[in-house]
Amino acid sequence: MSALTDLLADWMPGQRWFAGKGRTWASVTEDGFFLDQGTPALSVHRVHVTYTDDVSETYLVPLSWRSSQDDDLAHAYVGAVGDNHAYDGMRDREATVPWLTHLVAASTVGPLHFHPAGVAYIPEGVPGDLISGEQSNTSLIYGETAIMKLFRRLEPGLNPDVEVHDALRTTENPHIAPLLGHVQIEGATEGEEPATVAFLQAFVPNASDGWRLATSSVRDLYAEADLHADEVGGDFAGEAERLGEATAAVHRDLARVLPTADVGTDWYGELASQLTARLDAATAIVPELAEHAEGLRTLYAAVADLTDPVTAQRVHGDLHLGQVLRTTTGWIVLDFEGEPARSLAARRELDSPLRDVAGMLRSFDYAARHMLVEQPGDPQRAYRAQEWAERNRSSFCAGYAAASGTDPAGSPLLRAFEADKAVYECVYEARNRPHWLMIPLTSLARLASS
Numbered sequence: 001m002s003a004l005t006d007l008l009a010d011w012m013p014g015q016r017w018f019a020g021k022g023r024t025w026a027s028v029t030e031d032g033f034f035l036d037q038g039t040p041a042l043s044v045h046r047v048h049v050t051y052t053d054d055v056s057e058t059y060l061v062p063l064s065w066r067s068s069q070d071d072d073l074a075h076a077y078v079g080a081v082g083d084n085h086a087y088d089g090m091r092d093r094e095a096t097v098p099w100l101t102h103l104v105a106a107s108t109v110g111p112l113h114f115h116p117a118g119v120a121y122i123p124e125g126v127p128g129d130l131i132s133g134e135q136s137n138t139s140l141i142y143g144e145t146a147i148m149k150l151f152r153r154l155e156p157g158l159n160p161d162v163e164v165h166d167a168l169r170t171t172e173n174p175h176i177a178p179l180l181g182h183v184q185i186e187g188a189t190e191g192e193e194p195a196t197v198a199f200l201q202a203f204v205p206n207a208s209d210g211w212r213l214a215t216s217s218v219r220d221l222y223a224e225a226d227l228h229a230d231e232v233g234g235d236f237a238g239e240a241e242r243l244g245e246a247t248a249a250v251h252r253d254l255a256r257v258l259p260t261a262d263v264g265t266d267w268y269g270e271l272a273s274q275l276t277a278r279l280d281a282a283t284a285i286v287p288e289l290a291e292h293a294e295g296l297r298t299l300y301a302a303v304a305d306l307t308d309p310v311t312a313q314r315v316h317g318d319l320h321l322g323q324v325l326r327t328t329t330g331w332i333v334l335d336f337e338g339e340p341a342r343s344l345a346a347r348r349e350l351d352s353p354l355r356d357v358a359g360m361l362r363s364f365d366y367a368a369r370h371m372l373v374e375q376p377g378d379p380q381r382a383y384r385a386q387e388w389a390e391r392n393r394s395s396f397c398a399g400y401a402a403a404s405g406t407d408p409a410g411s412p413l414l415r416a417f418e419a420d421k422a423v424y425e426c427v428y429e430a431r432n433r434p435h436w437l438m439i440p441l442t443s444l445a446r447l448a449s450s
Contacts, residue, residue, distance in 0.1 A: 005030050007079040007086065008047050008061060016135050017152040018059065019341070024052045030061075031188070033110035036098040040064040042089055044112065046154065046188060058154045058188065060197055062089030090138045090150060096128035100142060103181045103200060111186035112197065117179045119169070120202065122146060136340040146180055147203040151196055151337075155344040156187060159196035163348075164254070164314065164336040171253040175246040175333050178202045204332055210321035213239065214367040214392070221388055222371065222381060236388075237395040239331075240364070243324060244399025246331040247360065251315070251353040252404065258314040261350050265307055272304035275420050282423045286430045288441055289423065295448025296419050303416045310413075312350035317342075319356040320363035357400060357408045358417035362425070362443070364392045369439045376438060419447045 009028050012018045032045035043063050050056045063078060064087045076091035089095045103114045104124045116122060128140025128148060138150045151159055165179040183198040213236065220234030279296055283289040316323070317338030325332040338347030368389035372381055394409065401407035408414050425440035 002030075003081045004032075004045075004086075005047075007081060008045070011078050012047065012049075012059065012061070017138060019136070019153060020049060020051060020057060026050045026052045026054075032063075033112075035062070035102070035109055035112065036095075038098075040066050040087070040092060040095050042095045042098055044089075044110075046185070048188070058195075059152055060150065060154055060185075061152075062095070062150070063087065064089045064092040064095035090128075090140065091130055093127040093129070096140055096142075097125060099128070099140075099148060099183075099198065100124055100126070100146070100200070103183065113184045113186070113194070114181065115184065116181040117166070117169070120178055120180055122180055122200065137337075141203055143203075144205040145203055146200055147177075148198055148200045150198050153340070154185070154195040154197070156193035156195050157344045157348075158184075159199065159337055159344070160314075160317070160347050161199050161335065161337040162196055164258070165199075165201060167257040168250075168253055171257060173250060173253045174329070175250050175331055177204055177332055177334065204325055204327055207325035207327045207332065210243070210324040210326060210331075211363070211367065213326055214321050214364070215370065218368055218371065218385070218388055221384055237391050239326065240392040240395040241399035241402075243331050243360070244396040244401075245403040246324075246333065246399075247319070247356060247396075248400045248403035250333050251313070251356070254315065255311070255313045259350065260311050260313045263310050263312050263350075267310065267312070268306045269304045271416075272300045275300045275303065275416060278420060279423055282427050286426045286437070288437065289426055289444070292441075292444045292448040296423070296444065299412070299416055299419055299447065299450075302412050306413065310352055312352060314348070315351050315353055316356045316359075317347055317351070319359040321360070321367060322363075352413060352417070354408055354411060354414045355417050357397070358414055358421055360396060361393050361414075361418055362421045362440075364396065365389050365443050366439055368392075369442065370436075373436055373438065415447055415450060419444060422447065 005028050008030060009025065013021055027050045028047065030045045030047045032043050034041060034043050036042040043065065045061045045063065047059045047061050048056060066085050067083065069085050073087050073092055076088040078086040078088060100122055101124055102109060103116050104122050106116055107114045123142045123145045126142045128142045131139040131141060137152055140148045142148065162182045165176065168176050169179060178201060180200040180202060182196060182200065184194040185197045186194050217234040217236035276297060279293060283293055316333065316336055318335065323333065323335050325334065368385040372385055375381055397407065397409040422440040422443045426437060429437040429440060
């Protein structure tokens, strides 16, 4: 390996966006080029990692280069190659300017192709500020005008975030932030499809994150020992209902501008088999699931017996309270790339809109119960958490029903999707936050017995 690949092999495992933590590397290669040769210079690298189980992944790594170390950038330091010092190009503000400069110019630089949407102003000459807290991607805010998401793990094909936002441009849906442009990189091998590198959309200033608003409401409820959820000043039910309406509006427009398919008995049977297989795999990882396995298999078997016609369509794929923003005019839905751990092809598959409804209902449960992790033995708080969750889950479904004409509440398909999501959460929590495992297990106890 070269000095640069050695450097990247040491640095990448410590980054939040790197998905291969804990896996043993068999080999690593990289190919790169300069996007800008000013001061600092900015290079872009595709890093190809192969693990000992023969699974391979490709990551995008922008690096800025300086002739001497900069103490102000110590948090972004990657290392030295000869006399040159490399920094994380997304944490070096001066190095973030060229991305939008090239997008405005619709440039082609090496294998990178910049595609402005051509419908709105793109800020030029402005540095980007990193958003902290992200995991699978990296995002920069440019002033109060635009936000750019850099897709760290590359896959051939158009990312659903770009595809969906581009399709929704014709609908003028008020719950979507407009697309401003995207960047693609040519395939690493001959005949391979280009991969999406970055995505630019309008930034929504002065907006509040859905998770923060919901958890603030929960804290208000816990602080009022003698009041019910509908009596607390921070009651969230009205917002939950409006969020249900917004979700239904987005689903309606997705069905208008992207493919749909009528599915029936065979689809239900295949879905039930998939749900059961995921449960079996998860139970091998999380033994606590065994207690609920019989009830969940019964729930999934009921799905296989359904016969009602379903229209499958494109959906969000990873909808939760952290993916929505409350503005002064309403809710905005973000991040249509789907679950990043799934393949690009899987994320683009047609599905039931109830998959998204289930994801949001699970998020209400998490918002209600996350504070119980610190006090798991408090029955009063557990009761109040259940009350808050039920009130807001019901309000969300009521809003969805009012806007769509279809009430999702009580659907066995919705319960199955909820259970499937909770099973996934059990595996995640067991591996990353074992003390949070009680949250999805509590929900599965309810779902398995319904």
